[in-house]
Amino acid sequence: MINDLFSKGGLSLDRLRGFMQMAEAGSIAKAAPGKPNRQSQISRQIRELEQFFGTELTRRKGKTLSLSIAGERLALLIREQLQDLEDFRKEQAGLPKSFVIGAGASVIEWLLVPALPAISRHLGGATLLTESHRSRSLGDAVRDGRVDLAIIRQDAVPTGANTALVMKMRFHLCIPRALLKRGATERDAASPALWQTLAFAAGRDGGQTDTAVREAMQSAGVDFRPRFECGSMLQVRQLVELGACAGILPTLGIRGLDEKKVLITPFAPLRDFGRALVLHWNPRQMRRRGLETSDLKKLAAIIADQLKA
Amino acid sequence: MINDLFSKGGLSLDRLRGFMQMAEAGSIAKAAPGKPNRQSQISRQIRELEQFFGTELTRRKGKTLSLSIAGERLALLIREQLQDLEDFRKEQAGLPKSFVIGAGASVIEWLLVPALPAISRHLGGATLLTESHRSRSLGDAVRDGRVDLAIIRQDAVPTGANTALVMKMRFHLCIPRALLKRGATERDAASPALWQTLAFAAGRDGGQTDTAVREAMQSAGVDFRPRFECGSMLQVRQLVELGACAGILPTLGIRGLDEKKVLITPFAPLRDFGRALVLHWNPRQMRRRGLETSDLKKLAAIIADQLKA
DNA sequence: ATTAATCATGACTGTGGAGTCAGGTATCCT
DNA sequence: AGGATACCTGACTCCACAGTCATGATTAAT
Structure with missing residues (x-):
């Protein structure tokens, strides 16, 4: 008893x-x-x-x-128990629930933050907390409920279930036109020989993206020695925007870049490296907190819509 | 937070x-x-x-x-929360879990108790608590977790799901041979005219079974005035066994009656009144407590086997 | 109207446990 | 070896809350 x-x-x-x-x-x-x-x-x-x-x-x-x-x-x-009690309290007090959403720093900045108002609206005015995590630990955090929702690369999720596609990510070579000869075309920009001579900014977070870029450069025959090695892709973008150097940015990171000032072209060596970004959740946790699968799919769609705006 | x-x-x-x-x-x-x-x-x-x-x-x-x-x-x-904590404690301390099983008084006595050892064995040595309830309130008790398992008439369960058949119940007319003429046959016993003259024991718990028997007697043209009106069917059986009077008993209640002393024959007016007895559970509750649907179906089979022994 | 339940409230006491401080020990780093 | 880090332990204080008793308010049963 x-x-x-x-x-x-x-x-x-x-x-x-x-x-x-x-x-x-x-x-x-x-x-x-x-x-x-x-x-x-x-x-x-x-x-x-x-x-x-x-x-x-x-x-x-x-x-x-x-x-x-x-x-x-x-x-x-x-x-689970404390959270259930807290949800009950919030609900009875007429307060909105709160949800913790995790993602990498750049995904938060570039994708999640702009979508937060719409997400909150769809969750009945919920309070939202963003948490920056590495892909690897995000899976664990979702599994044991420290994070309610994660936006994460599909290949970092153990099982394909409990996810909804948000977008596909590709890589883009971004070169400030100031660093190129006048009238240079995309074709000119696609040359590894050029890359060898350019100043680059690159991530140095040891993550999959970082590693992939470096390996791609290597196999293209470039002795890749970035002038700036940054802790996050956010900084890489800043440097590119300033015109200080070139960089490889994921699809999310090129939004808002001025094409007049920066030449943006698909980064050929990683053409097939495109990875899906998904919304990931813990079904048990979501059921307890009152979200159905349909709600979550809708959320993924809302976030995806953010890209079109 | x-x-x-x-x-x-x-x-x-x-x-x-x-x-x-x-x-x-x-x-x-x-x-x-x-x-x-x-x-x-x-x-x-x-x-x-x-x-x-x-x-x-x-x-x-x-x-x-x-x-x-x-x-x-x-x-x-x-x-739920306290029970989860208690289950955790029991498990860590190497103690068996405990389950509450509810049913009507006679079902407990005639069906459940004999099956308890086998049930406990299948539940890994669990401690079992029996609780006597009316059919109606059993449904509620299962729904909000006060009772883990119930053995109950199928028609008293709101939805057909979350149940497994245990047995079909029929009604039997049981007459001590001492109250009959020497050499009386089943055919003789089937006569409403005889019933009118016999002393009867009947339940008076206001339950569905009780009501059905009385109505059946009425529509058979018998002015049914039992000599003994008992609070439970257990007492009816005792009186029959003593040879004091006749009674209508459900299938469960005739086990162990001595056919030499008691004439047992299907009670014709309720021939089509047979009702299924099912094992009923709360799926959410059972999932939390670590029982799968297959376990529960097995339990129902174990209880059903009890009848053959 | 009287009586009996049932729940609410106020005023305590006693205690389990949170909070705090001051060492102590094992482990890792250099 | 020396210092820093992370955890453990003992010895307290203080307080929130369980426990207890007496009494009042409301409602139901007779």
Whole structure:
């Protein structure tokens, strides 16, 4: 019976919350940065929960802490429960729900942010939180409910299900005309020999896109030594826009570039590298939070529409 | 964000539990019988929760209390959450889960109890709790998770889904041979004229079975005045077994009756009244608790097998 | 009108647990 | 080796909340 839960002490919402915070942050220290008192408290709360449940919820792994199998399950359970309570509270108080949407930094900036008002509208005025993550960890975040929705490359999603296509991405070579001879054409721009002489900006985030560009250059025979190596594609675009250098930008990144000032042409070596960007969700999570598959497909369409505007 | 839940006080597991107890019992008084102190506490806990959520969870209905729409939802939510926590605890502690199985009193006695060991075995050694309910309220109990499984007449289940057939029930006229002339046959027993002269025992629980029997007698032209009117069919069977009177028993109730002492024959007026007994469950609830549809169908088969033994 | 339920409220006490501080230990980095 | 980092532990304080009792308000049953 449920009353067994209360027959012995050691269980409280605060403890569950403390444990969940540690689970989300990945370590106690990150869960309470700069607050050593709270750290010791979370440590104790976890120990008390472990006593209550009679199981190790955590495993020492080096000098840091990670979750055991049981801990993973409990963390998932607690997040769902607290979120259900919070949704109930918000609904009763007449407040909008809030959804967390994750994507890479450039996708957020170029695609998601412009679409946020329309998304919120379709979700009944929901509050939206954007979170920047790497593709890899986004899948995990969706799986265990830290992120409600993700915009992510299709190949980074374990299964093809629970996704709706948003757009296909291609790569474009963008060269400020100031760096070219007067009257240069797209044909001129397609020459690797030219690329070798140009100053380039490139990402250096170690992500798939970054790697692909570098490999493509290599196999085109270019000794690719970008003058600027940036932490994100956003910075690459800025440099291109300034006319400081050339760059390879994904479809999303060329919107708003002035074709009079920048020559934009498909980047041939990555012509077949086009990847689909999809909206990804956790079906169980979405069902709990009141979104049907049809809502999600509509959301994907809304985001895709953003590109046409 | 989930942290909003903790930004203001007034939420605690104890309060949620107090509210849920009231919700299950139907009133504060029933939730804490004979404990006026606990009563006042639950009353206060509910008020504090209402303040926390900013909603009325209860409605005064006469001198007693009932749940509002929001209250119903919250109660359902809390029961699920506490049960999930309890399941987690049990699992981690290596203890078996516990399941609540509901049915009518006679079904429990005649069908369910003999099958309990096999059911427990199939559920991995689960602890089983039987609960006697009327058909009508069983449906509700399954719907909101107070009862995990129910054995119930098919026509008492709102939708045909979420059920598996256990058996078909028919009605049998059972007459102690001591009340008949020596050498009486089944044919003799089928005469309404005889019925009129026999002492009968009948249920008087106002249930569908009871009503059907009385109506059938009436339309057979019998002025049906049972000598014994019993609260349950169990008592009817006892009286028949004692040889004190005749009775109409469902298929389940004739097992173990000594045919040498009791003449058992189909009760013709209710020949087409046969009703299916099904195992009924709440799919959402069962998914949460780790039972698949296939498990449940197997359970129904296990219970059905009980009849052959 | 009287009585009995049922729930609500106020005024407490006691306690479990959150919050805080001060070390202590193990591990990693250089 | 020395220092930084991350976690654990013990010893407290303080408070929110469970627990208890007495009483009042409303409604139902007789």
